[in-house]
Amino acid sequence: MARRALVFFLIFASPALAVTCFAVSGLAYKEQVLCPGSSTCCGTADACQDNRLCKNHDDDGSTPYIRGPCAEKTYDPAKCGAICVYNETEFHNNFFPRVKKCSDGSFCCSNEVSCCSRGNGVFLAANGDIVDKSSVSSTTSTETGTTQSISAASTTPSASEPAPESAPDSPSSASRNSTTESTAWKVGLGLGIPLAAILAGLGAWYILKRRQRATAPAGPQVEAPSTENGTSQPYHANTSPQAGLSELSAPSRPEKPMTPELDATPVRRGR
Structure with missing residues (x-):
């Protein structure tokens, strides 16, 4: 049931995707697909780039791309394909120009046989704009290992020999910077978190030690005897032997000598 519904959806949705586009010659081509982000049109069997x-859906390996028609009635290279912009009825028997990619990443029209071998290819930026070959700088690609990056500079294409363009496969400097910043952020987190934990532990240990020292008991104290007004003052105990003698010794009262007792001998009286 779900498959049948999908088939009906595709049947009725396909005509809605088809639009009428125009060639450089001004001829109208129906049932074309409007590519997102530009006014370029492609055939229903081809894929927008x-x-x-x-x-090219029927690519034989030599011409993988096609410069298709444009949704603008008057063909505009700034909104549609920027290379191989020539009259299809005069140069290609009403077929859209086929485009081949050279080994250096540049593009050539298929009717220019020696374009790649002579280094006459053009470089296309990611959005399809043509960039002058002299503005192409050599740099390392982070994705494909190529060494071509494009600096923005637009030129006016000619019908006989298009200007060089930038390679579409080279990544932009923004993507490389984003990757570098992401890596640096991860490394910083990996080093910063353990270091912060160690510093926090050392700080807690130091604070605990200081508190223990601050709350340690002082030396022993004793209370002095009360004074006349009933108050007492603490003082340190005197351990001097002389002090102890002076406090404890006191004059003793003399004892009376003991009188010896005499034996009670009865006295005899004379007769």
Whole structure:
């Protein structure tokens, strides 16, 4: 049931996707697909590319791309394919120009046989704009290992020999910077978190030690005897032997000598 519903959806949705687009010659082509982000049109069997070209569905290996028609009635290279912009009826028998990719990443029209071998290819930026070859700088690609990056500079394409362009496969400097910042952020977290934990532990240990020292008991104290007004003052105990003698010794009262008792001998009286 779900498969049948999907089939009906595709049948009725397909006509809604088809639009009428126009060639450089001004001829109208119906049932074309409008590519997102530009006015480029591609055939229903082809695939839209970010560089405003179409991926050739019947590619034999030599011409993988097509410069398709444009949704603008008057063909505009700034909104549609920027290379191989020539009259299809005069140069290609009413077929859209086929585009081949050279080994250095540049693009050539299929009717220019020696374009790649002579280094006459053009470089396309990611959005399909043509960039002058002299502005292309050599740099390392983080994704494909290529060494071509494009600096923005637009030129006006000619019908006979298009200007060089930037390679579409090279990543932008923004993506490389984002990757570098992400890596640096991860490394910083990996080192910073353990270091912060160690410093926090040392700080807690130091504070605990200081509190223990501050609350340690002082030396022993004793209370002095009460004074006349009933108050007492603490003082340290005197352990001197002389002090002890002076406090404890007191004059003793003399004892009376004991009188010896006499034997009671009875006295005889004379007769």
